[in-house]
Amino acid sequence: GESVGLHLPTLSVQEGDNSIINCAYSNSASDYFIWYKQESGKGPQFIIDIRSNMDKRQGQRVTVLLNKTVKHLSLQIAATQPGDSAVYFCAENPLSGGYNKLIFGAGTRLAVHP
Amino acid sequence: DGGITQSPKYLFRKEGQNVTLSCEQNLNHDAMYWYRQDPGQGLRLIYYSQIVNDFQKGDIAEGYSVSREKKESFPLTVTSAQKNPTAFYLCASSAGQPQHFGDGTRLSIL
Numbered sequence: 182g183e184s185v186g187l188h189l190p191t192l193s194v195q196e197g198d199n200s201i202i203n204c205a206y207s208n209s210a211s212d213y214f215i216w217y218k219q220e221s222g223k224g225p226q227f228i229i230d231i232r233s234n235m236d237k238r239q240g241q242r243v244t245v246l247l248n249k250t251v252k253h254l255s256l257q258i259a260a261t262q263p264g265d266s267a268v269y270f271c272a273e274n275p276l277s278g279g280y281n282k283l284i285f286g287a288g289t290r291l292a293v294h295p
Numbered sequence: 296d297g298g299i300t301q302s303p304k305y306l307f308r309k310e311g312q313n314v315t316l317s318c319e320q321n322l323n324h325d326a327m328y329w330y331r332q333d334p335g336q337g338l339r340l341i342y343y344s345q346i347v348n349d350f351q352k353g354d355i356a357e358g359y360s361v362s363r364e365k366k367e368s369f370p371l372t373v374t375s376a377q378k379n380p381t382a383f384y385l386c387a388s389s390a391g392q393p394q395h396f397g398d399g400t401r402l403s404i405l
Contacts, residue, residue: 189335213392215392215393217396222398222399223398223399224299224301224385224387224396224397224398224399225338225385225396226396227393227394227395230392230393270337270338272337272338274392280326280343280345281326281389281391281392281394282340282343283338283340283394285337285338285339286337287335287336287337288336288337
């Protein structure tokens with residue numbers, strides 16, 4: 182498989198527990214935020230996104246929270262399953278980009294144990 | 296099925312050689328992007344194209360070139376000027392947000 186994420190921070194959880202992955206973003210003017218999941222040897226897969234005029238958005242088993250005061254983004258995964266094991270990336274779209282630019286974080290590895 | 300196809304999945308380059316990575320999409324997206332991914336790091340933008348026959352440099356364009364002659368295709372050439380080409384290369388496309396990714400090409404040096 183891919184060597185992506187060899188030196189990433191790792192979050193280890195038990196199957197069935199809730200997971201919280203955190204991300205600090207850099208640009209206070211960013212207006213769009215997104216979470217991707219990347220499995221070994223694959224491209225990033227869209228999970229959920231949120232615009233800066235919201236502070237919470239829910240999907241199926243996932244919730245994204247945005248705290249603009251401290252420039253913090255989190256991804257909550259409910260009832261974590263073995264299939265959730267992957268590297269998770271947050272990304273932001275700074276308004277100054279002038280187009281649909283995304284700036285990616287370094288990623289967090291999620292390891293789900295039975 | 297609609298999606299983004301990158302080929303080849305693995306590619307090897309000799310010293311002084313240019314190689315071209317293919318990216319094709321059938322999502323009818325105007326915008327396409329190339330990213331580089333190194334171990335332990337996030338994705339970094341190489342080039343992007345918002346429309347056919349137009350493209351701009353991203354954050355790490357040196358040693359790379361692209362073309363956008365067709366809406367569906369955005370090939371990336373890794374030139375001999377790129378001194379550290381070993382990486383995982385990802386192509387994406389979008390109609391606004393979010394960006395959708397292919398499954399990447401792993402480039403290695405022989």
